Amino acid sequence: MRKTALLVENLSVKMGNKPILEDVSFEVKEGEFWGIIGPNGGGKTTLLRAILGIVKPSKGRVEIFGNHPEKAVAEGLVGYLPQRIEGMVPFTARDFVELVGGDGNKFLKLVGMSEKADTPFEKLSGGERQRVMFAAVLSRKPKLLLLDEPHTGVDIIAQDSFYSILKELKEKGITILMVSHDVGVIVNFVDKIACLNKKLKYTGNPRGALDCKLLEELYGTKMEVFVHHPECEGCHIYRRS
């Protein structure tokens, strides 16, 4: 039996009086790759923040390899790539990775950023910053990786290498939870999908998440689904007019 990497049990989160997450429960086994989809404002980022213990639940609990989130984070079991990287970072790309404790050269090479290792962080584009941040997160060798829309602003070629990095991590037994809006693409990579719109609408086989009725309920729009293979760069979900 594989170990449980992440247990989310009856998790509810409120902001003021507004319910953001309601009674969310799921279990991720070690080595699984999960995709989390759902509309803007559906609570995906909040879920990741609650898993990290940054947001306190009004109900329910989270366990990471049997630990309380704070302990798991303190022990370096969890890596988190946030949706937005804000603020000034007065370092070069290499400094930044080394600062969080990793081998700058190795991990910048992995994300295709060696040539810009000596570029000040501020002079990097949004996508490049995200790649440097990804290198920094990986350099800490987490066992559970939480990625919040990691490919936003990353071009197609970089996306391909990004997915091959994820495949490698998965082969090493790293557990991955990735928020994404590219439903048509991620179904080709993930083991399981969780569809979130305040409540968990679906968890399970990724193909099941392509059901039009479910997407309609999730996104509130009539959807027609076209899925292609990842090689064709043409994976889209078209809105039916």
Ligand SMILES: Nc1ncnc2c1ncn2[C@@H]1O[C@H](COP(=O)(O)OP(=O)(O)OP(=O)(O)O)[C@@H](O)[C@H]1O
């Ligand atoms: N700090 C906060 N204070 C008040 N409300 C918040 C806060 N953070 C998030 N919310 C609200 O919680 C809801 C869920 O936000 P969240 O960022 O988790 O959504 P999301 O699914 O990640 O959306 P997106 O796809 O746009 O990234 C939204 O209605 C948002 O306005």
Ligand SMILES: [Mg+2]
């Ligand atoms: Mg978000």
